[in-house]
Amino acid sequence: MAPAAMNGAVLPRARVDLSGLVFASLALLLCALVLLPLAWLVWFGITDKSGAATLGNFTTLAADPSFTRPFVLTLGVALAVSLLSCLVATPLAWLVARTDMPGRRTVRLLVMASFVTPPFLGAIAWEILAAPNSGALNQWYRALFDLEADAHVFDIYTVEGLVFVMTCYAFPYVFVLAANALERIPADLEDAAAILGSGRWQSFRRISLPLVMPSLLAGALVAFLQAMTQFGAPAILALPAGFHVITTRIWSLFQYPPEPHLAAAASLPLLLLTVLLLRGQHSLLRGRGYVVIAGKGGAMRRISLGRWRWPAFAAALAVLALPVLLPYAALFKTALVPTASDALTWSTLTLRNFRFVFEEFSATRLALANTLILGLAAATAGSALALVSAFLAARRVVPGAALLGALASAPAAIPGIVLGVGLFLAYTRPPFVLYGSLAILLLAFVTIELPAAYQQLRSALAGLHPELEEAGRILGASRGRALWQITTPLLGSSVIATWCFIFIGAIRELSATIMLTTADTKLVSVIIYDLNESGDLGAISVLGITLLAITFIVVAIANRLPRRRGDAMT
Amino acid sequence: MAAVEVEHLTKRFGARPAVDDLTLKVEHGLFACLLGPSGCGKTTALRLIAGFLAPDDGAIRVGERLLSSRNGVVPPEKRNMSMIFQSYALWPHMTVRENVAYGLRLRRLARTEIERRVDDILAVTRLRAEADRYPADISGGQQQRVALARALVVEPEILLLDEPLSNLDASLREEMRFEIRRLHDAYRYTTLYVTHDQAEAMTTADLIVVMNQGRIEQLGSPEEVYERPRTEFVARFLGGTNILRGRRIAEGLVDCGSVVLRCGTGELGHREETIVAIRLHHVDLSIDGGRALPVNEANGTVARRIYLGAQRDYLVALADGQQLRVTTPPSVDIPVGAAVKLRLPPEHCRALPE
Numbered sequence: 001m002a003p004a005a006m007n008g009a010v011l012p013r014a015r016v017d018l019s020g021l022v023f024a025s026l027a028l029l030l031c032a033l034v035l036l037p038l039a040w041l042v043w044f045g046i047t048d049k050s051g052a053a054t055l056g057n058f059t060t061l062a063a064d065p066s067f068t069r070p071f072v073l074t075l076g077v078a079l080a081v082s083l084l085s086c087l088v089a090t091p092l093a094w095l096v097a098r099t100d101m102p103g104r105r106t107v108r109l110l111v112m113a114s115f116v117t118p119p120f121l122g123a124i125a126w127e128i129l130a131a132p133n134s135g136a137l138n139q140w141y142r143a144l145f146d147l148e149a150d151a152h153v154f155d156i157y158t159v160e161g162l163v164f165v166m167t168c169y170a171f172p173y174v175f176v177l178a179a180n181a182l183e184r185i186p187a188d189l190e191d192a193a194a195i196l197g198s199g200r201w202q203s204f205r206r207i208s209l210p211l212v213m214p215s216l217l218a219g220a221l222v223a224f225l226q227a228m229t230q231f232g233a234p235a236i237l238a239l240p241a242g243f244h245v246i247t248t249r250i251w252s253l254f255q256y257p258p259e260p261h262l263a264a265a266a267s268l269p270l271l272l273l274t275v276l277l278l279r280g281q282h283s284l285l286r287g288r289g290y291v292v293i294a295g296k297g298g299a300m301r302r303i304s305l306g307r308w309r310w311p312a313f314a315a316a317l318a319v320l321a322l323p324v325l326l327p328y329a330a331l332f333k334t335a336l337v338p339t340a341s342d343a344l345t346w347s348t349l350t351l352r353n354f355r356f357v358f359e360e361f362s363a364t365r366l367a368l369a370n371t372l373i374l375g376l377a378a379a380t381a382g383s384a385l386a387l388v389s390a391f392l393a394a395r396r397v398v399p400g401a402a403l404l405g406a407l408a409s410a411p412a413a414i415p416g417i418v419l420g421v422g423l424f425l426a427y428t429r430p431p432f433v434l435y436g437s438l439a440i441l442l443l444a445f446v447t448i449e450l451p452a453a454y455q456q457l458r459s460a461l462a463g464l465h466p467e468l469e470e471a472g473r474i475l476g477a478s479r480g481r482a483l484w485q486i487t488t489p490l491l492g493s494s495v496i497a498t499w500c501f502i503f504i505g506a507i508r509e510l511s512a513t514i515m516l517t518t519a520d521t522k523l524v525s526v527i528i529y530d531l532n533e534s535g536d537l538g539a540i541s542v543l544g545i546t547l548l549a550i551t552f553i554v555v556a557i558a559n560r561l562p563r564r565r566g567d568a569m570t
Numbered sequence: 571m572a573a574v575e576v577e578h579l580t581k582r583f584g585a586r587p588a589v590d591d592l593t594l595k596v597e598h599g600l601f602a603c604l605l606g607p608s609g610c611g612k613t614t615a616l617r618l619i620a621g622f623l624a625p626d627d628g629a630i631r632v633g634e635r636l637l638s639s640r641n642g643v644v645p646p647e648k649r650n651m652s653m654i655f656q657s658y659a660l661w662p663h664m665t666v667r668e669n670v671a672y673g674l675r676l677r678r679l680a681r682t683e684i685e686r687r688v689d690d691i692l693a694v695t696r697l698r699a700e701a702d703r704y705p706a707d708i709s710g711g712q713q714q715r716v717a718l719a720r721a722l723v724v725e726p727e728i729l730l731l732d733e734p735l736s737n738l739d740a741s742l743r744e745e746m747r748f749e750i751r752r753l754h755d756a757y758r759y760t761t762l763y764v765t766h767d768q769a770e771a772m773t774t775a776d777l778i779v780v781m782n783q784g785r786i787e788q789l790g791s792p793e794e795v796y797e798r799p800r801t802e803f804v805a806r807f808l809g810g811t812n813i814l815r816g817r818r819i820a821e822g823l824v825d826c827g828s829v830v831l832r833c834g835t836g837e838l839g840h841r842e843e844t845i846v847a848i849r850l851h852h853v854d855l856s857i858d859g860g861r862a863l864p865v866n867e868a869n870g871t872v873a874r875r876i877y878l879g880a881q882r883d884y885l886v887a888l889a890d891g892q893q894l895r896v897t898t899p900p901s902v903d904i905p906v907g908a909a910v911k912l913r914l915p916p917e918h919c920r921a922l923p924e
Contacts, residue, residue, distance in 0.1 A: 467659035473646040474620055474653040475673035475724060489663045 023398040030407040037422025044264035057265030070244040081227035082220040084167040089174035097182035101312045114323035115172035118508035120232025121544045125327030130154035157241035168323035170226045174219030181215035214284045221281040229415030231511035247417045267418040275413045335541035353538035371524045378445035379503040386453035394461040412451035416511025436518045445506040460494035493561045500558035572727035579628035588614040590784035601761040603771035606781035612764045621646040652721035653730040660705035667701040673724040695719040711742045731763045805847040814846045828890040829868040836921035843924040852918035853896040
C-alpha cells in the first residue's frame with residue numbers, strides 16, 4: 001500500500017507485511033515438494049535412455065504381458081477389496097452407529113486398531129497363521145483331523161489370500177465414513193417417514209440408506225485406492241506366490257538392471273487413475289451436504305436389537321478377530337517362542353527373540369533411531385507446514401491463498417510408490433543429491449502426510465470464528481500477535497492431534513520408503529520387510545510389536561488431549 | 571473530539587456494491603444506529619469503519635485523522651476503537667478477567683492499574699462474581715456483558731457494535747438494550763450500532779440511519795424516521811404501515827380507488843403517482859355503519875380479527891378488494907364479517923413518492 005497524503009492528514013506507513021513473503025516462500029516450497037518429483041516422473045516417462053523424447057516406454061509396457069497382467073489383476077483385486085470392505089463395514093457401522101449393541105466402544109477401538117496396523121505387518125501375521133505348511137491354523141486343522149503333512153485349508157499365498165488381507169486393513173475407511181453418515185441422520189427424518197406410515201425396515205431402506213449411499217460409495221473408492229496403490233501386503237504375499245500387482249511390478253523395475261524410464265512410464269497410469277478416483281470421491285462427498293440440513297433437529301435414536309444384542313456383538317468380534325485379534329495373537333505368540341512353529345507353553349516361553357532384536361541384531365538400533373528421528377521430524381515439519389498453509393488459505397491473508405490449499409492437497413493423488421519413483425528420479429542427480437540420506441525420506445513422509453494434515457487443520461481453523469482474532473485486533477493486537485496469543489492456543493489440540501497423525505503415518509510407511517531406503521537409512525518397516533525375506537518371523541514379531549506399541553502410545557496421547565472448554569462456544 | 575465522518579464510502583464484493591457511496595457524519599458522543607434488513611450493507615459499513623476491510627472508494631475520518639481511503643487503511647489495532655461482535659468473540663481459553671484485561675495488557679499499563687480498571691468495569695457490568703470463570707461456563711447475558719466490559723475497559727473513542735443482541739432471547743435482549751445505552755451515557759464515547767431490529771434502534775439510538783441496498787435511505791432521530799418516513803421502504807421497515815397506491819388529483823388530495831385521502835403530511839408536491847402511508851393505530855375503526863364521507867373515510871368488512879392482549883389487530887377489506895390493517899384497543903370488539911367504517915385522519919396520512 002502506498003503512503004498517501006490527503007487533506008493534510010497522513011496515513012501512517014504500514015509496517016512491513018510479512019505475509020506476502022511467507023506466502024511466496026511457502027508456495028515455492030510446496031511446489032518443490034509436489035511438482036518437482038512429478039515433473040521428473042513425466043520427463044522420464046516420455047524419454048528414453050539417451051534423453052530423446054519417445055512414447056516407446058508406453059508401447060513397450062502395453063505390449064508386455066508381464067506388465068499388463070499385473071495391471072489388470074490389480075484392478076480386479078482392488079475391486080474385490082472395495083466390495084468386500086463395503087460388505088463387512090456397512091453392517092458393522094450400522095451396529096455401532098445406530099443400534100444398542102453392547103460393547104460399541106470396544107468394536108470402535110478394534111476397528112481403530114486395524115486402521116493403524118501397517119498392512120505389511122498384518123500380511124506377515126497372516127503368513128504365520130495361514131501359510132499352507134507352517135501356518136498355525138493349518139497345523140491345528142491337520143492335528144484335529146489327523147491329516148497328511150501337506151493337507152491345508154488355508155493358503156495365504158494366493159490372490160484370494162491377498163484380497164482377504166487387504167480387506168482386513170482397508171475396511172476401516174468405509175467403516176468411518178459410513179458410521180459418520182449414519183450418525184448424522186437425525187431421528188426426526190425417520191420419524192417423518194414413520195408418521196407417513198412406513199415401517200422400520202422400509203424407512204431404513206428408503207430414507208437412511210439413500211442418505212448414507214454417497215458416503216458408502218466414497219468409502220468404497222478409498223478402499224479401492226488403498227488396495228490399488230499398496231505395496232506392503234502384495235510384496236509379502238504376492239511375490240512368494242509368483243505373481244505381481246502393479247506396485248510390486250514398478251518396484252521390480254528398480255531391481256537390477258534398473259529401468260527408471262519404464263518405471264516412470266508405468267507409474268503414470270497409476271497416478272492418472274488415482275486422480276480420477278479422487279475426483280469421483282470428492283464429488284460424491286460434496287453432494288452429501290443435504291444430510292446435514294436438519295443437523296439440529298433432534299438427536300439420533302438407537303434401534304433396539306432385543307435378544308439379538310449379544311449375538312450381534314459376538315458376530316462383530318468374530319469379524320474383528322480377522323484383522324486384529326488373531327494377527328496380534330500370532331505376533332505375540334511368535335515373539336515368545338524359539339521358532340515360529342513351536343507351540344507356546346511354559347517350557348518354550350523365551351525372551352530370546354527380544355534379546356536378539358534389541359541386543360544382537362546390529363541393524364535394529366540404527367533402524368529404530370532412524371524411524372524415530374524421521375517420525376519426529378516429519379511430524380514437526382509437516383504440522384508446521386500444514387498450519388501455516390491452512391492459516392493463509394482459511395483467512396485469505398494474501399491473494400491466491402487458495403492455491404496453497406490446492407498444492408498442499410495435491411499429494412493425496414500421488415500413490416506412495418509413484419512418489420517414491422518421482423523422488424528417486426528427482427534427488428539422485430544434481431542440483432539436489434539427497435538419495436541415501438534421511439532427508440529424502442523426510443521429504444517423502446512430509447509430502448505423503450501433508451494433505452490429511454492440511455485438511456485437519458483447515459477444518460479446525462474453519463471452526464474457529466474469525467471474529468475471535470478480529471476482537472484481538474481491534475483491541476490493539478497486530479495480526480501476528482493475534483495469531484500467536486489467540487489462534488494458536490485455541491488450535492493447540494488440533495495441532496497436536498495432527499502431529500500424532502503424521503507421526504503414526506510416517507513410522508508405518510513402506511511404499512515410498514522401499515524405493516528410497518539404502519543400507520544406511522534403514523527403517524523399522526524396511527527391516528521387517530528384509531527379515532521376512534530371510535524368514536526370521538520371531539524377530540519380525542518383536543519389531544512389529546514394538547512398532548504397534550509406539551503407535552498405540554501416540555494414539556492414546558492424541559485421544560487424551562484436553563478438549564477445549566470453549567469448543568462448544570465458537 | 572472523535573466525530574466519525576464517512577465520505578462517499580464504496581465497497582464492492584465482485585460487481586455488486588455492498589456499500590454504495592455512503593456519506594455520514596456522527597458527532598462525538600452520539601449513539602447512531604445503522605438499521606436495515608440483512609444484506610443492506612450495514613455490517614460491511616461497520617467493518618470498513620473498524621478497518622477490517624479496505625474501501626474501494628471514499629474515505630473514513632475520525633476527527634482530523636484520515637483512517638481509510640482507497641490509498642490505504644490504518645489497521646484496526648491502530649484506530650483506538652472497540653468492537654462488540656455478533657458472536658461476542660470471547661476467547662474461550664481465557665477467564666472473564668483475562669478477556670477483559672487483554673486490551674489493557676496490550677497497552678502496557680502497570681499491573682496495579684490494569685487490576686484497578688478491570689475491577690471497576692467488572693463492577694459496572696455486574697460481573698464481579700464471574701471474574702475467574704471461563705466464558706463457556708457463564709450465561710448468554712453474562713457473556714454479552716463480558717464482551718461489553720472488554721470493549722469498554724480500554725476507553726475507546728468509538729464503540730462499534732455488530733448485531734450484539736441477536737443471540738440473546740427476547741427478555742434478555744430488552745434488558746441489554748437499556749444496559750448498552752446506560753453505559754453509553756456513562757462514558758460518552760461515540761457509538762455505532764448495527765441492527766436489523768427497529769425496536770432495538772428506537773430504544774438505544776440518538777440517530778437512526780436506515781440503510782437499503784448499500785445506500786442510506788433516511789437519516790434522523792428515532793421520532794423523525796418513525797413519524798416522518800421519506801420513502802415507502804422506511805415506512806414499511808419501521809413499524810407496521812398501510813400503504814395505499816393512488817394518483818394525485820389536487821394539492822394534498824390522493825385518489826386511492828375506494829377511498830380518497832387528504833394528506834396532511836409528506837411530499838405533497840406535484841407527482842402524479844403517489845402512495846399514502848398510514849400507521850395501523852392511526853386508523854379509526856367503528857362498527858357504526860352509515861355511509862362514509864367522500865374524503866378520508868371508507869366502508870369495509872372485517873376479514874380477520876386477532877386478539878393480542880394489549881390490542882386487537884383487524885384486517886378490513888374495502889369495496890375494491892384493498893385490505894387495510896388496523897389496531898385498536900382491546901375494548902373495540904367487532905366480529906368477523908361485520909360492516910365497519912374506517913376513518914383515516916388527514917394529519918396521519920403521509921404522501922410519499924412512488
